[in-house]
Amino acid sequence: MAKIFLNGKEFEVPDGITVLEAAEKLGIQIPTLCHHPELEPIGACRICVVEIEGARTLQPACTTKITDGMKIRTNSDRVENAIKFNLSLIMANHPNDCMYCEADQRCELKKLVHKYDVRPIFNPTDLSEVFDDSSPSIQRDLSRCIKCQRCVRVCSEIQGMNIYSMVERGYKTIPQTAFDKPVYETNCISCGQCAYLCPVGAIYETPDWKKVLKLIERKEKILVAQTAPSVRVAIGEEFGMEPGSVSTGKMVASLKKLGFDYVFDTNFAADLTIMEEGTELIGRLKEGGPFPMFTSCCPGWINLLEKEYPEFIPNVSSAKSPQQMMSSVVKTYFAKKIGVDPEDIVMVSVMPCTAKKDEIKRPQQKIKLEDGREIQPTDYVITTRELAKLIKIKEINFAGLKDEEFDNPLGTSTGAGAIFGVTGGVMEAALRTAYEIITNKQLPKLEFDDVRGLNGIKEAEIDIEGKKIKIAIAHGTANVKKLLDDIRDGRRYYDFIEIMACPGGCIGGGGQPKSLDPEILKKRAMAIYSIDELSTLRRSHENPDVQKLYEEFLEKPYSHIAHELLHTHYTD
Ligand code: HC1
Ligand code: SF4
Numbered sequence: 049m050a051k052i053f054l055n056g057k058e059f060e061v062p063d064g065i066t067v068l069e070a071a072e073k074l075g076i077q078i079p080t081l082c083h084h085p086e087l088e089p090i091g092a093c094r095i096c097v098v099e100i101e102g103a104r105t106l107q108p109a110c111t112t113k114i115t116d117g118m119k120i121r122t123n124s125d126r127v128e129n130a131i132k133f134n135l136s137l138i139m140a141n142h143p144n145d146c147m148y149c150e151a152d153q154r155c156e157l158k159k160l161v162h163k164y165d166v167r168p169i170f171n172p173t174d175l176s177e178v179f180d181d182s183s184p185s186i187q188r189d190l191s192r193c194i195k196c197q198r199c200v201r202v203c204s205e206i207q208g209m210n211i212y213s214m215v216e217r218g219y220k221t222i223p224q225t226a227f228d229k230p231v232y233e234t235n236c237i238s239c240g241q242c243a244y245l246c247p248v249g250a251i252y253e254t255p256d257w258k259k260v261l262k263l264i265e266r267k268e269k270i271l272v273a274q275t276a277p278s279v280r281v282a283i284g285e286e287f288g289m290e291p292g293s294v295s296t297g298k299m300v301a302s303l304k305k306l307g308f309d310y311v312f313d314t315n316f317a318a319d320l321t322i323m324e325e326g327t328e329l330i331g332r333l334k335e336g337g338p339f340p341m342f343t344s345c346c347p348g349w350i351n352l353l354e355k356e357y358p359e360f361i362p363n364v365s366s367a368k369s370p371q372q373m374m375s376s377v378v379k380t381y382f383a384k385k386i387g388v389d390p391e392d393i394v395m396v397s398v399m400p401c402t403a404k405k406d407e408i409k410r411p412q413q414k415i416k417l418e419d420g421r422e423i424q425p426t427d428y429v430i431t432t433r434e435l436a437k438l439i440k441i442k443e444i445n446f447a448g449l450k451d452e453e454f455d456n457p458l459g460t461s462t463g464a465g466a467i468f469g470v471t472g473g474v475m476e477a478a479l480r481t482a483y484e485i486i487t488n489k490q491l492p493k494l495e496f497d498d499v500r501g502l503n504g505i506k507e508a509e510i511d512i513e514g515k516k517i518k519i520a521i522a523h524g525t526a527n528v529k530k531l532l533d534d535i536r537d538g539r540r541y542y543d544f545i546e547i548m549a550c551p552g553g554c555i556g557g558g559g560q561p562k563s564l565d566p567e568i569l570k571k572r573a574m575a576i577y578s579i580d581e582l583s584t585l586r587r588s589h590e591n592p593d594v595q596k597l598y599e600e601f602l603e604k605p606y607s608h609i610a611h612e613l614l615h616t617h618y619t620d
Contacts (some may be wrong), residue, residue, distance in 0.1 A: 053119040067098055067120055068109035078122055079131060079160050081138075081247055082196035083110045085566035086551070087205060093196050094134045095160065098122050106130050128164070135166045141219045142248075143172055143191050150187075151249030152437070154562050157194060158248075176222050182230030184254055184409055185238035185402040186558075190222045192250040199223050199242035199251055206551055208526030211236050237351035239525065239549045240402030240431075240558020253402045253559055257434035260396055261441065264307040270388060273308040274374045274458075275299055275398045277315050278469030278554040279432045281575035282400065285561040286436035287446040292571035294579060297451020302439050303398070304452055310382075313454045314397070315461030317374035318468040318477065320597070321345060322588035324614050325367040326481045327605040329544060333486075333515070338363050340520075340535065340542040343474050345369040347407035348549025350618060352525060357532050358620030366615040368413065370468065371397050371404055374458065375425030376415050376613045381601045382458060390423060397429045400469070400557030403549065405429045412616050431559025460593040463494075463580030470576045471523035471553035472499035472506060475546040479510060479519075480587045487513050494586055500577075502552060502569060505531050507542070518542045524551040 049060045054074060061070040066089065071078050081093035091108035098109045101119035106127065121127060139161060146158060160166075178190035200212045200223045211234050212223040225234050243251045263271060284293040303311045325343065332341055344350065344365040353360055368376065375397070379390035397404060407413065408426040416422050430438070439446050453459065464480055467473030476496045483491055498508035499519070504527035507520045520542045522531040528547050534540040550556045552569035555576065565571070580586060588594065602610045 050114050050116045050118070052114055052117070055121055055123050061114055063114070065114055066110060067100075067107070067112045067114060067118075068096055070114050071109065071122060076122060078109045079163070080110060081156060081160070081194060082198060084198050084202075084245055085564060087198060087201045087245075090197060090201070093138070093194065095131055097127060097130050097134070099124055099127055132164045132166055135160055135164055136169050138194050139166060139172070140169055141172055141175065142194065143175055144168075145192075149192065149249035150252035150255055151192075151246075153440075154433075155249060156247035174220075176220065178222060178224070180230050181254070182232035183236065183238060184232075184406040186231065186240055186243050186251055187254050188231060188251050190224075190250055192248050193222050194248055194250070195221050196247060197223065198245040198247065202241045202245045206524050206526055207237075207239060207241055207549070208529045209235065209237060212242070235355045237348045237355065237525065237549060238403035238406050239348040241550060242558075243402060244558045244560065244562060253431050253434065254405055255434070256405065256428050257430050257437050260428055260430055260434075261438060263394055263396075263428075264438075267307060269392050269394045270310070270386075271308045271394050271396065272310045272312065272378055272382075273303045273396045273398060274312045274314045274317070274371065274378075275303070276371065276400055276469065276554060277318060277466050277473075278400045278557065278560070278572065278576065279398050279435070281469070281555065281572045281579075282560045283432050283436055284447070285563065286433070287439075289447060291563065291565060291568055292575045294575050295446075296579075297453070298446055298449040299435075300454055301449040301452040302435075302444055302446055305444050305449070306438060306442060308396070310455045312374060312378065312458040313461050313465075314370050314374055315465035315468070316458050316591070316593065317370035317377070318465035319462055319588035319591040319594045320373050320377070320614070321367050321370045321468075322464060322477050322481050323594060323598075323605045324373075324610060325365045326478050326485065326588070328365050328367065329478060329482055330486060331606070333517075333543075340545045341365060343478075343546045345468070345474060346548045347401065347403035348525070349528065349547040350407070351403060352528065352549065354618055354620055356529075357536070359536065360532065361618045361620060364618060366617060368614050368616045369404075369407065370465075371399060371429075372407065372413050372425055372616070373614050375408075377458065377597065379415065379423060379425055380417070380613060381597060385457075390417060391421075394427050395425065397426050398432065398435045399429050400432050400554045400560045401550070402431060402558040410616070412619070415613055432557075432561060433559055436561065457593045457596065460591060462588055462591050463583035463586035464588045465591070466579040466583065467576055469554045470573045471502065471548050472496075472521045472546065473553065473576070475499045475519060475521050475544070477588055478544070481589045483510075483512055484587065485589065499546075502573070517544060519544045519546075521546045523548040523553050525549050
């Protein structure tokens with residue numbers, strides 16, 4: 049432990065930590081912009097400066113390590129004036145376009161400018177003109193870039209993709225793609241982690257909320273929404289609720305208030321996915337491969353597969369993602385049930401994910417109707433943040449809403465469907481069903497502890513009637529690449545692998561509420577597991593409405609019609 053003096057008071061803090069970490073532990077706020085708890089500190093923005101006795105100049109708290117006896121001041125006039133000055137320098141190169149900016153109330157720069165009462169020294173001139181709307185998932189307006197490099201760092205450190213690097217010099221420096229290519233023409237996998245960590249509005253999800261707002265206000269078609277497993281454990285954060293709150297009922301109520309006619313649960317389709325993918329796994333186990341088999345529900349992973357690992361294409365499950373299964377069922381089975389033309393239904397998905405926005409545009413996801421028309425199952429994807437924005441625009445008091453229930457018959461789900469939203473969840477849900485179908489016995493314990501937790505790569509061996517099945521789970525694309533490289537080069541072998549591109553799985557998706565809480569993924573994961581624990585049904589094959597869907601329409605898992613509607617293929 050080291051002794052330090054912070055603003056005149058003596059404290060003991062662990063050796064080797066930074067001034068910023070020490071202050072955080074002691075409950076003293078130091079403003080930051082480039083710092084993010086998940087990234088290596090670089091001291092780029094100079095907003096976290098502090099006075100250290102004996103040092104000639106102010107020092108950045110994020111990169112300065114504590115030493116024994118260090119005397120630090122965070123609250124002097126000198127510190128405050130420097131923060132103000134550094135913020136005004138950022139503002140001198142930043143447009144005053146807050147009313148048009150996608151970051152709106154979440155802008156970290158705006159909050160600091162207000163707090164420190166920063167006034168413009170001169171009007172911004174010569175701003176970067178890079179505007180990139182090439183991707184269905186993310187947009188970039190680099191006139192708003194504050195050079196914090198969070199996008200560069202998350203894309204390389206956490207995602208291992210290295211799509212951006214800082215180019216140009218001085219105030220003209222920007223994060224740019226190689227050869228200034230539009231981001232959609234690079235190997236970008238659309239995960240949206242760069243947008244998730246952007247402290248301002250320089251990178252953001254493609255704003256489909258505008259189209260959805262028009263739909264709601266014009267109300268010309270039947271509006272159907274579906275909500276992904278991890279939206280309900282995060283959306284409350286946008287309305288001041290405690291991280292880790294489960295707000296399923298309020299989320300459904302808010303969508304009804306916005307004007308959706310039906311609100312269905314993607315968790316239902318997650319159960320359906322398990323029926324199809326589990327059958328595929330059982331089939332491969334009987335027929336001897338191809339192994340490893342990979343899960344297919346994460347579209348960031350599918351983008352990585354096609355762009356960088358096409359040799360694994362035959363190994364990936366052909367099951368569409370739950371989002372696409374739900375929309376395919378809504379526009380066939382459900383449209384028939386309510387007697388409407390599928391093209392009179394508009395299907396909107398609420399997802400934690402930006403890559404879901406490009407998944408819906410894949411041509412091989414289209415479904416063929418009985419009369420030969422080919423249609424896109426999902427029409428629009430909005431992120432958790434975009435749904436929150438719509439709720440705010442419509443002045444709905446989210447926290448005060450009375451809980452409402454999902455509509456039937458596509459609103460029933462099991463605990464197995466719920467855990468899809470967290471790393472390891474798809475694997476656990478698949479094992480619960482595969483084990484019981486193969487052995488005809490009930491699992492003695494439903495929780496597979498080895499697949500839980502936030503380690504980047506998890507592995508286990510499962511015994512099913514004497515047959516050992518080797519499984520692995522990877523999340524965060526840098527971990528995923530490490531695992532794939534090891535398998536390709538023969539250093540590791542598995543039978544079944546779950547891949548999620550974002551850290552934590554969907555709970556940490558690029559479209560989730562932005563958070564600087566280092567414990568945020570843990571809190572959201574615990575909320576997901578609590579939904580499973582409180583469910584009366586916890587195995588996908590027990591979902592009565594999934595069973596009914598097979599009886600009335602799909603016949604059985606992997607049937608011809610199930611193949612037509614619920615399966616897809618990949619191309620390199
Ligand atoms: Fe996911 Fe999935 S779990 S991919 O993370 O398989 O986005 O939440 O909806 O489709 O169910 C996302 C989450 C989501 C799908 C499911
Ligand atoms: Fe990198 Fe993901 Fe951003 Fe693409 S969307 S640039 S892969 S962080």
